[in-house]
Amino acid sequence: MMLLDTLVQGVMLGGLYALFAAGLSLVFGIMRLVNLAHGDLIVVGAYLILGIGTSIGINAFLAAAIALPIMFAFGWLLQTALLNRVLGDDILPPLLVTFGLSVVIQNVLLQTYSADSRKLPVGPIESASLPLGPVTVGVMPLITFGSAIVVILALNWLFYHTALGRAFRATSDDPVTAQLMGIRPRRVFAIATGIALVVATIAALYLGARANFDPSIGPARLLYAFEAVIIGGLGSLWGTLAGGMVIGVAQAVGASVNPEWQILAGHIAFVAVLLVRPRGLFPRAND
């Protein structure tokens, strides 16, 4: 029974990691950009939700709804004004720029909000739980996992059933030929980064609602996101969810043995999957 409970908690935690990773996977899948500032952008989303919530005096969920379009616009601007300038055949410039961006974001947040840890208030739902058969599951972890499924479904629908999704895939395949179809790759990249930050904001809501956050926690979220993306297979959205679940379950099992082993168990699972499947669980056929 305890093992089942641990597995369920791990799967739920995997939903949060999948949300961390989905934006990263989206951006990598379309423009082959590894955004080292992704974790910090999630933290920016959390502070934005906190700021909106406290200044207007509304619930964190409503504040997140207001933050979503703001973060989309921020992502669009970030890509247009900065990242598009460094994208090219050489992968080093975007890596350096996003690393620099990560440092800048952390310092700006530190200067603005101090190093004190914060939490997003979501009310009584925070401690509510539901009996699901033989186990009891927290309502927030359940909503987080459900949101991850909805986000992955929505991104898949966008990718495979819309003209924008076709443009995303065509640009990812061959940006030069895509231009011959009337597609403007830089505009497509800007939209993709905007959407990635929308997903990052959803992740930020659950990150801030479930645990404390401060300006320095971005890189650790980036690491979990990376691991989820790589375990799942680069650019595969459902793979990203599976990757998140692998890390979540590994951490939960590790923590059940010894609480100090939680983080280490996730990293060990990552290495173990890579040893068996170096291209991840669900690699894209044309990668």
Added chain:
Amino acid sequence: MTGLLEIQGLTAHYGDFKALFGVDLILEEGQTLAIIGANGAGKTTLMRAITGIARVSGGSIRLKGRDLAQLSAPDILTAGIAMVPEGRRLFPSLTVEENLQIGAHARTGNRFWTLDRIFTLFPILRERRSQPGTALSGGQQQMVAIGRALMSNPTVLLCDELSLGLAPVVIREIYAAFPTIRDSGAAIIVVEQDISQALKVADHVHCMMEGRITLSGRPQELSRGAIHDAYFGVKHA
């Protein structure tokens, strides 16, 4: 003489390397123009310059009087010039139908070419519509590439090396679509290494060598020897 597409003094560079040297060319409404030449003659560079993929460093490209020389590739497509690129370059992650649909990405309003008309022109594509574009045979992929370009309803269709790597029977099948394409109102420029095929389909032929047009004329006016001289740059024995 004025034409639908007028190119004057066109020069293009790859970095410091000059690839086109003052190319002049006129394409009239309803015309099929062939550009022939050996490998490295500048044919593909000319196509890439017209479509905005290669950087134009001098001269003009006018479509119905509008200069396109400094426009981006998407703007040139919107203006009415579409290309079937060398090697087809289908999108591997898109199905046949999606490859065709992406050709209409920048299109607005109702136009002549629709999915149904493409499937009527190349019926095999209707059967293969759900398969990945790159899973098709070379000839079928070429049909998708042509259909994809037509989906933007171009005024001018550029075809780069359609026959490359294809069996003669497949090449004939593909070129059999040209009258229908012309009837839709598109003028065509076809780049070919296959001289006999080019002479068959074209109203007018230009031969290129080392980035210059070295011979022009109607197919029936050009002697085999003159084409040989212009193609290889040596006197025909």
